Amino acid sequence: MDLIFSLIINGLATGMLIxxxxxxxxxxxxxMHVLNFAHGGLFVWGAYAGVFSYAYSGSFIVGIIVxxxxxxxxxxxxxxxxxTPVYGNLVQQILIxxxxxxxxxxxxxxxxxPNVVAVKVPELLAGSWQLGDIIxxxxxxxxxxxxxxxxxxxxxxxxxxxxGLVVRAGVMNxxxxxxxxINIKRIFLVVFMTGxxxxxxxxxxxxxxxxxxxxxxxxxxxxxxxxxxxxxxMGSFQGSLFAAILVxxxxxxxxxxxxxxSLAVNMIIMVVVLIxxxxxxxxxxxx
Amino acid sequence: xxxxIRTENLSISFGGHKAVDRVNFEMPEKHFxxxxxxxxxxxxxxxxxxxxxxxxxxxDVFFKGQSIANLSSVERTRLGLGRSFQITNVFPNxxxxxxxxxxxxxxxxxxxxxxxxxxxxxxxxxxxxxxLEQVLLENKAHHIASQLAHGEKRKLEIAMLLALxxxxxxxxxxxxxxxxxxxxAILDVIKSIKSRGDKTILLIEHKMDMILDLSDSIMVLFNxxxxxxxxxxxxxxxxxxxNAYLGGLYDGELVET
Numbered sequence: 189m190d191l192i193f194s195l196i197i198n199g200l201a202t203g204m205l206i207x208x209x210x211x212x213x214x215x216x217x218x219x220m221h222v223l224n225f226a227h228g229g230l231f232v233w234g235a236y237a238g239v240f241s242y243a244y245s246g247s248f249i250v251g252i253i254v255x256x257x258x259x260x261x262x263x264x265x266x267x268x269x270x271x272t273p274v275y276g277n278l279v280q281q282i283l284i285x286x287x288x289x290x291x292x293x294x295x296x297x298x299x300x301x302p303n304v305v306a307v308k309v310p311e312l313l314a315g316s317w318q319l320g321d322i323i324x325x326x327x328x329x330x331x332x333x334x335x336x337x338x339x340x341x342x343x344x345x346x347x348x349x350x351x352g353l354v355v356r357a358g359v360m361n362x363x364x365x366x367x368x369x370i371n372i373k374r375i376f377l378v379v380f381m382t383g384x385x386x387x388x389x390x391x392x393x394x395x396x397x398x399x400x401x402x403x404x405x406x407x408x409x410x411x412x413x414x415x416x417x418x419x420x421x422m423g424s425f426q427g428s429l430f431a432a433i434l435v436x437x438x439x440x441x442x443x444x445x446x447x448x449x450s451l452a453v454n455m456i457i458m459v460v461v462l463i464x465x466x467x468x469x470x471x472x473x474x475x
Numbered sequence: 476x477x478x479x480i481r482t483e484n485l486s487i488s489f490g491g492h493k494a495v496d497r498v499n500f501e502m503p504e505k506h507f508x509x510x511x512x513x514x515x516x517x518x519x520x521x522x523x524x525x526x527x528x529x530x531x532x533x534x535d536v537f538f539k540g541q542s543i544a545n546l547s548s549v550e551r552t553r554l555g556l557g558r559s560f561q562i563t564n565v566f567p568n569x570x571x572x573x574x575x576x577x578x579x580x581x582x583x584x585x586x587x588x589x590x591x592x593x594x595x596x597x598x599x600x601x602x603x604x605x606x607l608e609q610v611l612l613e614n615k616a617h618h619i620a621s622q623l624a625h626g627e628k629r630k631l632e633i634a635m636l637l638a639l640x641x642x643x644x645x646x647x648x649x650x651x652x653x654x655x656x657x658x659x660a661i662l663d664v665i666k667s668i669k670s671r672g673d674k675t676i677l678l679i680e681h682k683m684d685m686i687l688d689l690s691d692s693i694m695v696l697f698n699x700x701x702x703x704x705x706x707x708x709x710x711x712x713x714x715x716x717x718n719a720y721l722g723g724l725y726d727g728e729l730v731e732t
Contacts, residue, residue: 350580350596357566357577364564368581368639369552 190321195440201328201397203436204335208390209409210416210428211342212383218359218423220376222271223278225285227387228410229292230266232403234259234388235395236300239307242392248310255392256385262292263384267377289406296403309396331393338386339429346425355379359423415454419461421468430470477540479504479643479675480556484534485524486699494520496699497534502677504642507669509678509686512696513719518679521696522647525677526558527551557641559632559649567621571612571631574620575603578638603638610634610664626657633664643675644668650682658685665689687711695719 213227237258242251270288274280308314309327317324346352354375358365366372394409395401416435420427435454443450461469480502487495495517502508510518523529525536527548535544543551552558566574579602607613610630615623620631629649636644649665650658662685668674669689680686686693687707694704697719703710710716 348596350599353569353573353577353580357569357573360566360568364566365577366549367552367564368578368635369549370577370581 190323191444193322194324195444196437197324197328197332199437199440200433201331201436202439203433204331205390205394205397206409206412206416206436207335207429207432208338208386208393209413210420210432211339211425212386213413214417214420214423214428215355215359215379215425216383217417219355219362219379220271220275221278222275222380223281223285224266224271224380224383225282225410226266226270226288226292227383227413228406228408229289230259230262230384230387230406231391231394231409232296232401232406233262233292234391235401235405236296236305236391237388238392239305239395239401240300242307242310248313248396251392252389255388259385259388260381262388263381264377266384267380271380289410293403293406302403304400304402306400307395307398309399313396327396331397334393338389342425351375351378412454415458417468418458419469421470424468424470427468427470431468476503478502479506479539480525480677481537481540482525482534483537485521485531485536486533487520487524487529488532494699495524495531495696498696498699498701500694500701500704502643502675504675505672507676507678507689507691509680509690509693510696511680511683511686511693512702516696517699518696519647520699522558522645522677522679526556526645552639552641555642556645557636557639557643558645559636559647565620565628565631565635567619569620570617571607571620571623572600572603572616574631575606575634575638576600578635579603579606582638582640606634606638609637609667611660624657626653626660629653629661630664633661633668637668643677646676646678648679648681650680650685662689 209227209231213224216222216224216227234255238251238255241254242248245251266288270284271281274284313327313330315326317326346356354365354370354372358372358375362372365375390409391401391405394405412435416428416431419434420429420431435457438453438457439450442453449456478501480500482498482500484497484499485495486493486497498521510521512518520529524531527543527546527550531544535542537543538551538554538556543554543556546554566577569577576599579599604613604616607616610633612627612630612634615627620628623631629651633646633649636646646665649661653661665676665678666689669676678686678690690707692705693707693710695702695710695713695716702719703713703716705713
């Protein structure tokens with residue numbers, strides 16, 4: 189029982205981190221039809237910028253804020269410089285964002301050095317609670333809690349605000365939103381920056397969770413995020429939460445019971461979804 | 476007075492085919508004009524040239540005396556030319572209310588008013604509901620748009636067009652694909668818009684009988700050419716029009732009588 193409980197907590201925490209990464213990706217794809225392979229680069233930049241400012245200031249909150257700001261700034265630059273010229277051309281998007289991903293990754297080594305950086309859990313969130321036989325690691329609960337707050341916040345923004353309505357309508361039919369006289373290009377920029385900030389936030393939250401960060405992290409996590417986007421349905425915010433938790437739980441249980449399948453299990457889920465429901469579990473139908 | 480819309484030899488060719496051929500027409504403000512013509516006469520193409528979905532290959536089109544031939548459809552919408560489409564065009568997974576609210580929001584950007592700028596979200600919802608009442612759809616406000624019947628979707632479309640609050644409303648066959656029972660409701664909606672008297676309305680319609688008592692004037696397109704333009708009674712008594720509709724033509728050539 190205690191084992192299963194820990195595995196669930198572990199899976200949920202991982203799932204939440206993937207959700208933060210995937211939710212930005214799914215909105216960017218759903219609204220702008222841009223496959224952004226550079227998304228993982230923003231994750232790792234968020235992690236490094238956050239960790240270094242956390243170490244410098246001594247406050248994890250400062251680290252989180254710096255990471256979010258980094259995500260916003262990098263998102264702005266990426267959209268303006270990299271994405272805008274290739275709207276509507278999928279092949280060019282894949283090539284240029286994949287290239288930019290490598291640039292971001294190598295720039296980490298230039299700016300922060302090539303070594304693996306060890307990260308400590310902030311004091312307030314360090315340690316664990318013991319409930320009978322069950323050990324609950326505080327930081328994991330913090331991540332789960334934080335993830336749900338972010339989900340609630342964005343769910344509220346999408347369903348209850350003006351810009352949220354434009355975004356949801358844009359996912360269905362962005363040309364028609366334009367026909368109503370709304371400047372969808374500006375919405376694209378806002379969504380891209382927000383998605384990048386979420387990726388960077390995932391990065392800085394991930395750092396103390398794993399205890400160490402390195403430049404190649406972005407690529408590894410971005411693949412998980414892409415799997416989640418495919419399972420949840422491209423453009424579906426709720427879908428990405430559901431799929432991220434599914435992938436997180438599957439990964440954590442498999443890692444314990446069938447370790448050699450732990451990476452493959454995500455692919456297996458994706459393949460099954462693609463066979464039986466190629467549009468994803470929660471897709472927003474078009475047309 | 477300067478007409479609100481004016482065209483000068485407006486033409487478009489697709490390859491060798493002239494779909495709209497040197498059409499000259501004027502549209503006074505607050506006027507209700509219907510465009511009729513048989514299938515393939517170029518009615519929708521003519522519409523697209525005015526709204527900006529298509530660019531004319533010859534001639535010019537003016538809005539309030541200013542040429543708009545080089546403006547995109549979005550820019551023309553912002554100037555005050557709102558249009559509906561022959562094919563229904565609503566956001567399927569939003570509720571009826573959300574569809575209209577989206578259009579209300581975009582209007583606020585079209586006509587920027589510093590006093591309105593700080594208005595609350597609720598005001599937008601309120602405006603959207605008022606417009607839904609005008610098109611007799613308020614009881615469906617919280618339904619998902621994709622679940623509406625066809626006629627209701629057309630009403631919703633008109634509501635979205637009204638919400639944009641443009642000076643000119645261009646309606647492309649609002650009764651297309653509707654069952655007979657649904658048509659009177661749409662007519663009521665159009666009549667009520669007309670009776671408020673603050674819009675210039677340009678309507679494409681197939682069914683002659685439907686527009687006779689609505690229109691201030693009717694123009695007839697035939698093979699891309701403007702055949703006639705006049706009051707409903709003039710059009711009814713125009714022999715060329717009768718021939719075009721009743722079949723007094725051979726190989727696309729009109730027989731003048």
